[in-house]
Amino acid sequence: MAEVMVRDGRFSRMLADAAIKEARRGSSSESRIVKPVPDIDTSANTLQTPDRLVHVLTTFSSPRIVVLGNVLSDDECDALCAYTEQRLTRSPVVGDTDGGTQLHAHRTSKGAMLGRGETELIARIDARLAAIARWPVQNGEGLQVLRYEKGNEYRAHYxxxxxxxxxxxxxxxxxxxxxxxxxxxxxxxxxxxxTSFPNLGLEVQPRKGNAVFFRNTDDYGSPDRQTLHAGAPVVSGIKFVANKWLRERAY
Structure with missing residues (x-):
């Protein structure tokens, strides 16, 4: 662009400004630093955690999504549901203005927040997920257990x-x-x-003991808009899930 900044012996301010902006964008791009992120070793079709053999069922690279089998035993699933049954209240969302929680028509499940390591069972699950994602236990939020009845859903969100x-x-x-x-x-x-990903044409079906993992940010730590996802409406039966969110630092 530099060679067209002078036309008929005159300096073009508009072209010069455009060149400066272009140079700044290039400099910014080159200086971006790849940040550590949780990730799963999918080089084989199984993962050996300290206490359980987990199956790698499906993988996607961009955004990073991994569907896993045998993450929890039937007994662990049943125990977690029973433990939270009496603690369930209407699930809120985070408000855009004040950061507080509020009820919203887009989210109609009931849920309960559990403390990290609150029981021996929860501590075991926390440790297993940390091992799977190769991410520190202390960087994880507590589990959130959710119950969806017929018609309940969580519409597309990040x-x-x-x-x-x-x-x-x-x-x-x-x-x-x-x-x-x-x-x-x-x-x-x-x-x-x-669990559907509208931008990807992907929907993960709920199977007892299975899990889906996805990265919410790109390699530079910026939010990844490809991770838009939803909890599809329950047509028949009841759905119990547990969410585990991983933070970039100790939480």
Whole structure:
């Protein structure tokens, strides 16, 4: 562009400004730093954790999505559902303005937040997921167990916090961004209730003991809009899942 900045012996301010902006964009791109992120070793079709052999069922590279089998035993699924049954309340969402929780028609499940390591069972699951994702236990939020009845759903949304919104931005102060998500399926569902990724044409069906993992950010730590996902409506039966969010720092 430099050779066209002078026309008929005159300096073109517009072209010069454009050249400066282009140079800055290039410099910014080159200086971006790849950040550590949770990820799963999918070089084989099984993963040996300290206490369980997990199956790698399906993988996607961009965005990073891994469908896993045998993550939890039937007994672990049943125990987690029973433990939270009496604690379930209507599931909220994070407000854009103040960062507080609020009820929204887009999310109609009931849920309960559990403390990290709250029981021996929960501590075991926390440790197993940390091993699968190769990410520190202390960087994980506590499990969130959700119950969906017929017609309940969670419409398309992101798990990452939007740094441009004042409410979600407050949540970045403690633990940083949500860089990864596990959705654990605690029961089979008669019909419906899958985890769908509308931009990808992908829907993961709920199977007891299975899980789906996805990265919420790109290699540079920026929110990945390809991770738009939804909990499809339950058509028949009941759906129990547990969410595990991984932060970029200790939480």
């Amino acid at each position: 798990d990452w916090f939007d740094p441009d919104q004042p409410g979600p931005r407050k949540h970045l102060e403690h633990g940083g961004q949500r860089v990864g998500t596990f959705v654990l399926y605690l029961c089979d569902v008669d019909e419906g209730g899958g």
